[in-house]
Structure formats: structure tokens, C-alpha cells
Amino acid sequence: MKPKILVLTCTYCSYAGADMAGVSKIQYPPSAYIVRLICSGREEALFALIALKSGFDGVLFSGCHLPADCHFISGNYKARARVALLKKLLSQLGVGKNRVKLEWISASEGEKFARVISEFTEELEEMKPLPKIVRIRDLGVEEYD
Amino acid sequence: MKIEISPLTRLEGHAKVVIKLDERGQIESAKFMVLGFRGFEKILVGRPIEEAPRIASRICGICQVAHSMASAKAAENALEITPPEDAIRLRRIMHYAGIIQSHLLHLIFLALPDYLEFKANDPLEMLLKEKPEIVKSTITARTFSQEIVELTGGKSIHPVLNAVGGVLNSPDNEKYRKLVIKAKNLVKILNEIVEKTEEIFYKKAEELREIFEMNTLYIALVNKNNVDFYEGELCIKNSNILEKIPPDKYSSILTEKTIKHTYIKYPYVKTAAKEELTRVGPLARYNVSNIKTENNMLYYNISRLKECLQLAEEIEKLVDRPFKEKPYTAITFHEGEGVGVVEAPRGLLIHHYRCDEKGLITKANIIVPTTINAPSIEESIKIVSARCIKNGNIDKEKLKYFIGLAVRSYDPCLSCATHTETSAPLIKVVDYKGRVLALL
Amino acid sequence: MIKVALVGLSGYCSGCEVALIDLGQEILTKVNIVYSTLVADYEEIPSNIDLSLVSGAVRTEHDIEILKEIREKSSKVIALGTCASFGGIPGLANLYVVRDMLKEVYGEKVLPVEVPKLTRAAAPVSEYIEVDYMIPGCPPPYKLLRDTLLSIVEKNTFPKPPSKTVCDECPLEKKDEFSSKVYRLGEIEIDPSRCLLEQGILCMGIATVAGCKAHCPSRGAPCRGCRGPPPSISDQGERLLSAIASVFSRIDPQQLLEKIPDPAGYFYRFTLPSGTIPYNIKVLRRVKHEDRD
Numbered sequence: 019m020k021p022k023i024l025v026l027t028c029t030y031c032s033y034a035g036a037d038m039a040g041v042s043k044i045q046y047p048p049s050a051y052i053v054r055l056i057c058s059g060r061e062e063a064l065f066a067l068i069a070l071k072s073g074f075d076g077v078l079f080s081g082c083h084l085p086a087d088c089h090f091i092s093g094n095y096k097a098r099a100r101v102a103l104l105k106k107l108l109s110q111l112g113v114g115k116n117r118v119k120l121e122w123i124s125a126s127e128g129e130k131f132a133r134v135i136s137e138f139t140e141e142l143e144e145m146k147p148l149p150k151i152v153r154i155r156d157l158g159v160e161e162y163d
Numbered sequence: 164m165k166i167e168i169s170p171l172t173r174l175e176g177h178a179k180v181v182i183k184l185d186e187r188g189q190i191e192s193a194k195f196m197v198l199g200f201r202g203f204e205k206i207l208v209g210r211p212i213e214e215a216p217r218i219a220s221r222i223c224g225i226c227q228v229a230h231s232m233a234s235a236k237a238a239e240n241a242l243e244i245t246p247p248e249d250a251i252r253l254r255r256i257m258h259y260a261g262i263i264q265s266h267l268l269h270l271i272f273l274a275l276p277d278y279l280e281f282k283a284n285d286p287l288e289m290l291l292k293e294k295p296e297i298v299k300s301t302i303t304a305r306t307f308s309q310e311i312v313e314l315t316g317g318k319s320i321h322p323v324l325n326a327v328g329g330v331l332n333s334p335d336n337e338k339y340r341k342l343v344i345k346a347k348n349l350v351k352i353l354n355e356i357v358e359k360t361e362e363i364f365y366k367k368a369e370e371l372r373e374i375f376e377m378n379t380l381y382i383a384l385v386n387k388n389n390v391d392f393y394e395g396e397l398c399i400k401n402s403n404i405l406e407k408i409p410p411d412k413y414s415s416i417l418t419e420k421t422i423k424h425t426y427i428k429y430p431y432v433k434t435a436a437k438e439e440l441t442r443v444g445p446l447a448r449y450n451v452s453n454i455k456t457e458n459n460m461l462y463y464n465i466s467r468l469k470e471c472l473q474l475a476e477e478i479e480k481l482v483d484r485p486f487k488e489k490p491y492t493a494i495t496f497h498e499g500e501g502v503g504v505v506e507a508p509r510g511l512l513i514h515h516y517r518c519d520e521k522g523l524i525t526k527a528n529i530i531v532p533t534t535i536n537a538p539s540i541e542e543s544i545k546i547v548s549a550r551c552i553k554n555g556n557i558d559k560e561k562l563k564y565f566i567g568l569a570v571r572s573y574d575p576c577l578s579c580a581t582h583t584e585t586s587a588p589l590i591k592v593v594d595y596k597g598r599v600l601a602l603l
Numbered sequence: 604m605i606k607v608a609l610v611g612l613s614g615y616c617s618g619c620e621v622a623l624i625d626l627g628q629e630i631l632t633k634v635n636i637v638y639s640t641l642v643a644d645y646e647e648i649p650s651n652i653d654l655s656l657v658s659g660a661v662r663t664e665h666d667i668e669i670l671k672e673i674r675e676k677s678s679k680v681i682a683l684g685t686c687a688s689f690g691g692i693p694g695l696a697n698l699y700v701v702r703d704m705l706k707e708v709y710g711e712k713v714l715p716v717e718v719p720k721l722t723r724a725a726a727p728v729s730e731y732i733e734v735d736y737m738i739p740g741c742p743p744p745y746k747l748l749r750d751t752l753l754s755i756v757e758k759n760t761f762p763k764p765p766s767k768t769v770c771d772e773c774p775l776e777k778k779d780e781f782s783s784k785v786y787r788l789g790e791i792e793i794d795p796s797r798c799l800l801e802q803g804i805l806c807m808g809i810a811t812v813a814g815c816k817a818h819c820p821s822r823g824a825p826c827r828g829c830r831g832p833p834p835s836i837s838d839q840g841e842r843l844l845s846a847i848a849s850v851f852s853r854i855d856p857q858q859l860l861e862k863i864p865d866p867a868g869y870f871y872r873f874t875l876p877s878g879t880i881p882y883n884i885k886v887l888r889r890v891k892h893e894d895r896d
Binding site: 214491 | 662692745789790868872
Binding site: 059062063064067068070071092095096098099102103104106107110111112113148149150151152153154157158159160 | 663664698701702720721722723724725726730731838840841842844845847848849851852853854856859860863864865866867870871876878879880881882883884885886887888
């Protein structure tokens with residue numbers, strides 16, 4: 019089973035980059051589930067947390083290059099700070115910081131988009147699968163044996 | 164025959180006592196079982212050390228100020244910081260006020276019903292009916308104490324202004340004026356409370372002396388020959404001999420002993436001769452400051468009462484001049500290890516932290532007074548039960564009453580005691596044959 | 604007078620019960636306490652309780668039984684305090700595996716015991732029973748607790764929770780100019796009349812529900828989010844992470860991580876069990892009968 023990756027993209031750069039990859043017929047694994055948002059500043063940590071809880075193996079945050087490509091000026095800075103803190107949080111929660119990635123992909127970088135997805139897929143395949151995250155009440159009690 | 168008091172009420176926390184008697188009516192086993200758990204020594208690992216006081220204060224909702232103090236002191240010790248004088252003055256005020264409200268809560272709401280021999284399931288209602296003036300005075304006194312904690316510490320329960328490096332903000336002129344007035348009123352009202360209740364506690368303590376006397380060692384914090392609730396050295400009293408030890412060497416005297424027939428590790432004091440039971444708290448503080456040693460556990464409450472007044476008078480002295488602004492020193496992080504010891508309401512409280520070069524806690528060890536008292540609490544249950552069972556005649560109600568009196572005299576704070584990963588030191592199984600009956 | 608039961612679960616510190624006692628005659632004389640292990644001697648939980656105030660997080664299987672009993676016997680159940688509402692500080696233990704902690708104390712030999720077993724993760728009360736109302740706070744602030752309880756006890760009305768955040772109630776001066784650096788608490792001198800976040804000190808008021816009148820920031824101590832998430836947000840920690848990151852987005856991420864070395868401890872301090880990922884995943888790797896895929 020190929021790992022499932024949630025790919026968060028921004029309208030003006032990375033989604034266009036994904037489009038470019040498609041138009042140029044560059045192959046990349048079907049593991050990517052692409053979501054188009056208006057800006058990388060809209061890419062919330064909550065999406066990653068919910069995705070990882072719901073069966074996704076990895077989440078890719080993407081946006082316009084720093085320092086000045088963001089159509090909304092500073093959205094990508096926010097994404098950068100969020101992902102940094104999110105990765106540390108995930109390592110504390112035992113998920114590991116390697117399941118979340120941040121890449122800057124411009125509208126013309128179709129090849130980069132495909133490469134990033136392929137590499138990420140490979141990395142995720144190496145990792146042990148995430149156990150299914152259940153509700154606390156279904157965890158039960160600690161047995162002393 | 165099994166006598167179970169479950170739940171044991173009018174204590175902070177959850178507990179039950181199970182006593183097994185054999186055919187001859189002798190005590191076969193006495194278990195003081197505590198049923199709570201949080202795991203603070205693990206929760207603190209990985210947390211930034213400057214956040215420790217605000218997290219550690221949640222170990223207990225009654226003695227939170229004491230935990231906040233010990234925690235801040237341990238962190239300052241680890242980072243080698245000395246807070247400014249006014250910070251220490253503010254801390255002392257917070258700490259003393261916190262102790263007063265804790266003592267009053269115990270004395271009037273939890274302990275007094277036993278001394279007045281109320282036979283009702285709702286002692287609070289009886290207190291309001293029979294002794295309304297005492298209840299009103301107590302509520303007022305507690306309100307004053309909590310307000311004093313809030314004026315100096317920011318919040319009455321879980322003081323947030325107490326931080327590593329000092330106290331983040333000092334009371335401004337308006338708050339300072341309020342502080343002075345409340346301190347004065349507190350002394351006044353405590354005098355009233357002592358007057359109205361002293362006799363009640365004395366009478367019962369003397370009446371039941373032969374049942375409740377028990378010889379142990381005592382430890383309290385002493386600074387230049389006087390008991391000091393905020394800082395000092397550990398002073399052990401062993402039948403009139405006093406021995407002093409610096410606080411960071413606590414582990415040399417408080418060793419955990421593995422008892423042959425159980426898996427419990429009890430904290431015991433290692434003296435030269437043998438390992439003995441040791442007690443902390445108001446009675447220990449009294450004994451360490453007096454030549455005579457009082458071994459009647461019901462005197463715990465009398466010392467508690469006296470301490471309230473004594474501490475209120477101290478607070479009045481401490482607010483004699485206003486406070487400087489911003490009483491704290493800036494901190495920098497490096498690897499370190501530190502011990503913070505204070506006298507909490509129930510006795511000696513020790514926080515011991517180790518942190519790495521980023522200032523994140525790598526190891527935490529917390530010894531709370533109720534854990535130090537735990538073996539004594541259990542021994543008390545055994546002794547008191549044995550003394551009131553005569554010739555195999557067991558009056559269950561009377562036994563429950565005496566056990567209640569015994570356990571409550573220590574004012575156990577079971578939330579504190581179960582801060583560790585398990586309720587380990589408080590569950591004991593003793594069989595007259597030495598068999599393990601149950602354990603944790 | 605309505606019949607009230609006070610119940611404390613294993614993961615509690617009794618601070619919320621002390622907060623109730625601090626209310627004194629404003630509340631204690633207006634209700635009939637029919638169960639409380641702190642101030643009364645009832646041996647069993649009675650039936651026909653009008654209002655149960657539960658404090659503490661669920662930590663043992665005994666707690667679950669008590670909750671079910673309370674739910675059956677009470678008309679209304681209120682989660683008192685943050686531990687009962689969101690998990691609270693005992694919830695931070697969810698970052699560690701219970702089994703490892705027990706092994707550390709006992710070694711390999713752990714015998715069956717007569718004490719209730721621990722759940723694998725601490726949880727708020729709502730995880731196990733239906734809760735009619737929550738009064739979060741660590742402990743709930745005096746005025747809020749008094750006004751809420753009086754409204755419930757005297758008028759049978761459950762007040763609507765506040766719709767704003769601590770930032771909105773905070774009296775500190777907001778200049779809308781942010782520091783270019785982040786500092787850990789105690790590293791610098793704080794100006795207690797100015798917004799703490801703007802000075803580079805982390806303050807969680809930005810994503811914490813109002814109701815306490817910004818008690819801590821207005822006195823000079825940064826908020827740590829003890830009242831839980833703002834209305835209509837279920838995961839406070841994630842919101843705080845997002846908000847703090849956005850505020851300090853121009854700072855180099857390495858510097859940010861250096862000054863926020865413990866995101867779980869800062870953002871999820873009081874609400875980890877009610878977060879999107881409520882525990883450390885390592886817990887699952889120890890569980891035997893779980894479906895790992």
C-alpha cells in the first residue's frame with residue numbers, strides 16, 4: 019500500500035507548480051492528495067494533525083519561495099514558523115518530525131513538485147506505519163502482568 | 164474479620180483503610196490505601212525549568228503555594244540564582260498565608276467535627292448549626308489569607324507571580340495598603356479563633372493521650388536555631404538530641420528502605436543506631452523548637468492552631484514597608500542540579516531537579532510530607548486499633564472514630580502523596596506471618 | 604435547596620474543591636451537600652442528586668465506574684475545572700507510557716494489586732459520560748464560579764460561555780509593534796503595563812477563552828491557557844501553536860525553536876487529552892490487541 023500524503027498547496031505558486039507537473043506529463047506517485055488553498059498562510063497545523071489521525075502517512079506543506087514571492091506578502095513566513103513548531107510537537111507526541119515536510123515550489127517548478135512527492139513517498143515507505151489512533155476510552159486500562 | 168473504612172472522608176484526596184483481624188481479635192494487617200495518581204515526577208521531565216513552579220503547584224490545591232516555593236527554589240538552586248530581598252519577603256508572605264488557609268481548612272472543616280463528636284454524615288451542616296461563630300470566623304480568616312496570597316502572588320490558588328528568579332510583580336501602593344489592613348485583621352481574627360477552639364483540642368488530646376502516644380523521630384527546617392518555614396537546614400530530633408544537615412544532602416538521611424515482606428519502599432531516617440519512623444509537620448516543628456518532646460499525635464492539631472497565629476504575626480511584621488518594583492533577577496540557562504526545601508503546611512517538602520544546558524528538566528524528584536509521614540500513619544492505625552480493642556471486644560463505630568482521629572491528625576494530603584507514578588509508599592500489606600497479602 | 608454532590612476523580616488536586624470552599628457562605632449555605640469526601644462523611648453516593656460537580660481527570664478504572672454511577676444518579680453533571688473539562692495538567696502524563704513509568708519503579712516484577720488499574724491515558728470527564736456543562740479554569744476564578752453557580756442554583760439557568768478570548772479582556776497596552784525576538788520567562792525584565800506577547804514573552808491569552816478578566820496578565824504573569832480553548836474551538840493547543848507562530852513569523856525558525864523548546868508543554872499544557880492527537884503514539888505500540896494498521 020502506497021503511503022498517503024496530504025499535499026497542501028497555495029493557489030499562486032505550488033498549486034500552479036503541481037499543474038505544471040501534470041501538463042508536462044511528469045510522473046509522480048499516486049500517493050499525493052492535493053488540496054488547493056489560497057495561500058500557504060492558510061495551511062493550518064490542524065489539517066496536518068487531523069490528516070495524521072485519519073490515516074494519512076505524511077503531510078506536505080508547500081508555498082511560494084521566501085523572501086518575497088508570496089502573493090499575500092507574509093503568508094509563507096507564517097507557514098514556515100508553524101511547520102517548525104508542528105514538527106517539534108509531533109516528535110513529542112511520538113509521531114516523529116519526518117512525517118511533515120515544508121517545500122517552496124514556484125509555478126514553474128513542475129519537476130520539483132514531482133521530485134518532492136516521489137522522495138517523500140520513498141521516505142514514508144521506509145518508516146514503520148503509524149498505528150491507528152483511537153479514542154482514549156478505547157485504549158483501556160494498563161494491565162499489570 | 165475485616166473492617167473497612169471506605170472512603171476515609173474529611174481528608175484531602177482519596178483513601179481507604181482496611182484492617183484485618185484474626186480469630187483472637189488481634190490486628191492481622193492494616194492497610195492505608197490511597198487511590199489517586201498523576202505522575203508529576205514524569206510530567207516535569209522535558210518541561211522548561213522556568214515553567215516548573217506553575218506546573219508543580221498543581222500537585223495539590225491546598226498546599227499549592229508551598230509546592231510553588233519549593234519548585235522555584237530548586238530551579239534557582241540549579242541555575243545558581245539568588246532572588247532579590249524583596250522577592251523573598253513577598254514569598255514569605257505568600258507562603259505563610261498559604262499555610263494559614265490550609266491549616267484553618269483542616270482544623271475547622273475536617274478535624275473539628277471529630278473533636279465535637281458530631282454523629283452526622285454532614286458535619287458541615289452541624290458545624291453551622293452548633294458553632295456558627297467559629298465557622299464564620301474561619302471563613303473570614305481564610306478569605307483574608309487567600310486575599311493576601313492573591314495580593315502578593317497574583318492568584319489565590321496557584322500563585323502565578325512566583326517565578327524562577329523572584330516574584331514577577333510587586334504590589335503597588337493601593338495593593339500594599341490593602342495588604343497591611345488584611346494582615347492586621349487576620350491577626351485579630353485568628354486570636355478569636357484560637358480562643359474559641361484551643362480548649363476543645365486540648366481537652367480531647369489529654370483525654371486520649373494513652374491511646375495516641377507514639378514515639379518517633381522528628382524533622383523540621385531550622386534557620387539559626389529557629390524553625391523557618393522558607394529556608395534553613397534539616398534538623399532531626401532524636402529523643403532530645405538535635406542533628407542538623409544541609410538541605411541538599413537530604414538523600415543521606417531520607418533513605419528508602421525495602422521492607423522484607425513487602426515491596427514497598429518507605430522513606431526512613433537513617434540514624435546511627437537503626438532505622439526509625441520519622442514524622443514531619445506541625446508537631447515536628449514544635450518538637451524541634453522545644454526541649455521537651457511531645458509524642459501525642461493529637462497535639463498535631465494544637466501546634467497547627469498555634470502556628471496559624473504565629474505566622475499571621477510574622478506576616479504583619481513583614482509588611483512593615485512597601486516593596487520595590489520588579490523584584491526578580493534575570494535568569495540564564497545552563498546545566499544544573501538543585502534542591503529546594505520548604506516547610507509546607509504538613510511538613511517538610513523537597514523538590515529536586517536536574518536540568519540540561521537548554522534549561523529543560525531531565526529528572527525530578529519530589530518528596531512530600533505526607534509520604535514521609537506515611538509509615539507513621541500506618542503504624543498509628545495499627546497502634547490505635549490495638550489499644551482500643553480490648554479482649555477481642557471490638558466496637559466498630561468506636562474503632563472507626565479513633566482511626567479517623569489518628570489519620571486526620573496528620574492532615575494527610577493524598578493528592579501530594581500520589582504525585583509519583585504510583586501510590587507506592589502508602590499501600591502496605593503486613594501479615595502476622597509475613598505473607599504478602601496485597602501490594603502496590 | 605438543591606442537592607449537590609462533589610466528586611473528585613483520581614487525577615485531581617482538590618484545588619477546585621478549595622475554590623468552592625473559598626466561596627464560603629455565598630454558596631455553601633444555599634445548597635444541600637449530599638456527598639463529598641472532603642467535607643462530609645457519606646459512605647455512598649445517594650440517588651436523586653440534582654447537581655453533581657465533578658473535578659479531576661479520569662485516571663483509573665474506578666473513576667470510570669464512579670462517573671457512570673454519578674451520571675445515573677444525577678439530573679445534571681457539571682465538569683468543574685479544567686481537568687474535568689479538558690484533561691488539565693494530569694493530561695501531560697499522556698506524553699509518557701504508563702507501563703514504562705510503572706516498570707521504572709518496580710522493575711520487572713509487578714504483582715496483581717488491590718488498587719484500581721490506571722487507564723492508559725488521562726482523559727476529561729466528557730470522554731466517558733455526557734456532561735451538561737463545563738466550568739473551566741485552574742481553578743475557575745472566584746467571581747465567575749460564584750456567578751455561574753448562583754445562576755444555576757438559584758435560577759436554574761446555565762450561563763452562556765464567554766465568546767471572546769483573554770486578549771479581549773486584557774487591560775495591558777497593545778501598541779501593535781512586536782519584538783523581533785522571543786524570550787523565555789525570566790530572561791528579560793518585563794514591562795507589566797504592556798502586552799506581554801508584544802515584548803516577546805509567550806502569553807497564551809491569544810487563544811484562551813475569556814471569563815477570568817485576564818487575571819494573570821493584568822498582574823504581570825503571562826497567561827498559560829488554563830481556561831481552555833475559545834468558543835467553537837475544540838483543540839486549543841493547535842490554535843495556540845498557529846497563533847504564536849503567526850505572531851513571531853518573521854523570526855528565524857531555529858531561534859523560535861530554541862526559545863520554545865517544549866511546544867506540547869506550552870500549548871497543550873491544560874488540554875492535551877482533548878487535543879486532536881490526545882496522547883503519545885508510543886502508548887499504542889505497547890497495547891497488545893490494537894489494530895496497528
